[in-house]
Amino acid sequence: MDQRVKKKATIYDLSVLSGSSPSTVSAVLNGTWRKRRIKESTAQTILGLAELHQYTTNLQARGLRRSRSGLVGLMLPVHDNRYFSSMAQTFEGHVRSRGQCPVVVSASRDPEEERRTAETLISYSIDQLFIVGATDPDGVHEVCEPAGLRHINIDLPGAKAHSVISDNYEGARMLTEAIIRRFSNDDPLRPDELFLFGGRNDHASRERIAAFHATKKALLGTDPDDGVQSSGYSPDITLRAFEAFYQSRGKLPRALFINSSINMEGLLRFMAGRPAEMFSELVVGCYDYDPFGSFLPFPVIMVRQNVEAMITKAFELIDEPPTAPQTFLIAPELIQPRSALKGPLDSLKDIA
Amino acid sequence: MDQRVKKKATIYDLSVLSGSSPSTVSAVLNGTWRKRRIKESTAQTILGLAELHQYTTNLQARGLRRSRSGLVGLMLPVHDNRYFSSMAQTFEGHVRSRGQCPVVVSASRDPEEERRTAETLISYSIDQLFIVGATDPDGVHEVCEPAGLRHINIDLPGAKAHSVISDNYEGARMLTEAIIRRFSNDDPLRPDELFLFGGRNDHASRERIAAFHATKKALLGTDPDDGVQSSGYSPDITLRAFEAFYQSRGKLPRALFINSSINMEGLLRFMAGRPAEMFSELVVGCYDYDPFGSFLPFPVIMVRQNVEAMITKAFELIDEPPTAPQTFLIAPELIQPRSALKGPLDSLKDIA
DNA sequence: TTCGCTTGCACAATCGATGGTGCATAAACT
């Protein structure tokens, strides 16, 4: 511990110490030494020295030479949300089990930021990119393609690369049906008592809205065309949508289809400061699963997207030889109110 | 678009195209060209060509040369949790505003994994490392130090580098007091009706438990020594703790101090399948804030740690010249039940 | 002894960008 910062040992240092050439040292340390017919004893010497001097490979140098970095990227819209954070958690497990290094970044649903972020990751020669919930997946594709970067869309599909998404139509159909069936035959839900809040003009929202309409029509006969209040993926805009609705009608609907947990937070904001009784008769369906959301003081039926299956499928696809872009649907699961499901954290070692 | 993968343009390509030397091209593209007295017109030519050929710097090469990468690392225990995911979200904003690239990874609260992860990040020459909630911060320090990597502890303190943590004692004091005061004088809470679940032998838990005991003693006179059920940071262990408690006493306590939102998920698991009425009289304090958790069917008083302030402080410290390690306390905030607070997502551009 | 094959390793180019140094040419000054 002489110097404050003793420079890290390199293959050149070990080369001098061992009396072998740098190339031999390199081969020994990266495991290709048998192929290069290095003597066992030479290898052992070098490995011993490496250990002794705490050698670690400079991955930037290796990356530069190999033009691959060992990094695998996950681009999320945002971190702060249980759907996406469970995506990150699951992704990390997969990447680590392959001996690579996961890198998670968010791009705020901003197409420009998405492209810039992809550019940056490419500049670090990441090996693969998983694009989750991108606003403009094809824009990101245009950046990845010329760089030869393997990539795949998750959650929101693109036209130019494989996509693995949740079966939004079926999920929304189940959810809508479950909401409607939640009401007894004595006092059934009327079509104008069920509204959808949230979503914008992306593939997932469109599918969900379509299923919402179709299922309402199928089960309730009709579907008034003002049943959808788009409010993007912003709690605050959703809050304002609820306030506007409440303002104009004097009450909330009896039942809500909420497009995502982020929009659900808009409902929470609406609830804050208002009496709990106001919501005691409410029935909510939420397209996303959040364990705490499942235990609110009114029934919340949720849809859990199968993150594990999506990530697994995505890893399968990204390694395959390229074919024409396809979209793969993963079935989501309907979750009854008051359910506390296991998540990716449960596969971690428990320590008390 | 001739080739499938047309190689990215390098400074050498631009050098040939522009008739300037690679070093000139490099200087122009990295902005140091005025310092190197490059003619304005030469610079413009090169910049034009760079634009035309979509040049982007190979950051691995730059990183190798400069032995800095422009990457800033955040090491979390886990992603899938609103406290840590809001940490990630906030961190990203700060790093991006400094023109660097955030990299978020998790290390599962495993000391070995924490060190390995730090090693890996160092191999990529990251510029700074923010270590959040590490089980063994000083172990990570031992890895960072010899590499000359600036690093700082957040959430859980270490002895060998600056730490920015939440004021756990004060937070737990406020929370315990708030729980107790929640009960009316007609039917006040007895000392043996308030239990703490969760936590393990880390600094945060110790502080919180100390404050819990002290506050109980101060306000309720005594504090039975079995008032604490350690159950780590695992929903399932916490679930088992609740089951065991319930098994042996036939009921839950009237009031609970829950050490973190992860432990709170253990309570959810206990609730699942049990009648809601069983919990209607319960009062819960949770050391962590989760918007959905705030609206459960019983009062949940929460403590929100000031993530923004912690990250801001950490960025201040990490840039300063090194001094003897200090720990900085950031005041957390008591959050009344049924509060839907703004979070880091709210500073994103809202799009409907 | 000589040819040929295997073994074991060294050499050197390369990945792309950076930055210290030095050298022309031009402008300014005595």
Place this chain on the structure above:
DNA sequence: AGTTTATGCACCATCGATTGTGCAAGCGAA
């Protein structure tokens, strides 16, 4: 005119690891 100073840029070593190629020593066979 001769010297100094400024301008504009090229050259080259370097960061650390990888990998194709080549070559000497050793050994067996002819």
